[in-house]
Amino acid sequence: xxVLMLNGSAKANGNTYTALLEVGxxxxxxxxxxxxxxxxxxxxxxxxxxxxxxxxxCVFTDDEVNAFVAKAREADxxxxxxxxxxxHPSGRILSFLDRVFYSSSQVFRFKPGxxxxxxxxxxxxxxxxxxxxxxxxxxxxxxxxxxWNQVHGRVPGEAALDEEGLQTMRNLAxxxxxxxxxxxxxxxxxxxxxxxxxxxxxxxIR
Ligand SMILES: Cc1cc2nc3c(=O)[nH]c(=O)nc-3n(C[C@H](O)[C@H](O)[C@H](O)COP(=O)(O)O)c2cc1C
Numbered sequence: 001x002x003v004l005m006l007n008g009s010a011k012a013n014g015n016t017y018t019a020l021l022e023v024g025x026x027x028x029x030x031x032x033x034x035x036x037x038x039x040x041x042x043x044x045x046x047x048x049x050x051x052x053x054x055x056x057x058c059v060f061t062d063d064e065v066n067a068f069v070a071k072a073r074e075a076d077x078x079x080x081x082x083x084x085x086x087x088h089p090s091g092r093i094l095s096f097l098d099r100v101f102y103s104s105s106q107v108f109r110f111k112p113g114x115x116x117x118x119x120x121x122x123x124x125x126x127x128x129x130x131x132x133x134x135x136x137x138x139x140x141x142x143x144x145x146x147x148w149n150q151v152h153g154r155v156p157g158e159a160a161l162d163e164e165g166l167q168t169m170r171n172l173a174x175x176x177x178x179x180x181x182x183x184x185x186x187x188x189x190x191x192x193x194x195x196x197x198x199x200x201x202x203x204x205i206r
Contacts, residue, residue, distance in 0.1 A: 008093025087123030
């Protein structure tokens with residue numbers, strides 16, 4: 001089984017990476033492989049609501065959104081990590097994930113996910129809440145830890161000094177691994193996915 005992670009920082013080796021790496025190292029101890037996709041510093045388009053998403057994903061092909069979806073198809077669980085900017089996730093991870101989920105949310109359904117927020121000091125829980133919204137609307141069970149999933153640090157490397165933050169990351173990995181193993185055991189026992197009601201879209205109450 002594999003966990004796909006997304007680092008929403010432009011810095012490949014910053015504090016968000018340190019936090020995700022701690023999750024990854026613990027996942028490997030649980031027998032689960034991982035990959036960290038770096039969102040990087042290149043421009044990322046916003047979703048423009050064109051409604052032209054298709055079986056190939058988003059119509060814009062000049063960044064890594066559709067490549068990420070292809071990896072997500074093969075993954076069994078997810079961790080999205082972001083630096084905190086003005087008490088919200090980085091603009092680039094929101095632009096990226098809006099397009100990933102608007103074009104391809106079915107790829108994520110019934111696979112567990114977790115978000116991680118990394119900050120110098122404040123805005124972590126607001127950012128954490130924001131990223132968790134992608135999971136809730138996509139029928140994804142959410143993995144928690146022994147604290148909200150946050151790590152503190154300012155300049156790259158400082159996150160390694162946040163012992164409680166790193167412990168939270170390791171416990172998150174343990175919980176995520178446990179959920180993934182439980183789901184696999186359920187599948188092997190023949191427990192199918194729930195059937196959903198579809199067809200009603202009430203945009204406002206008359
Ligand atoms: C534009 C900008 C806004 C920031 N806003 C906050 C903030 O609201 N709260 C906070 O604690 N840290 C804030 N920071 C600090 C970063 O969250 C912190 O340095 C973090 O460790 C960066 O993660 P990275 O190394 O993975 O990029 C901000 C940094 C930048 C560049």
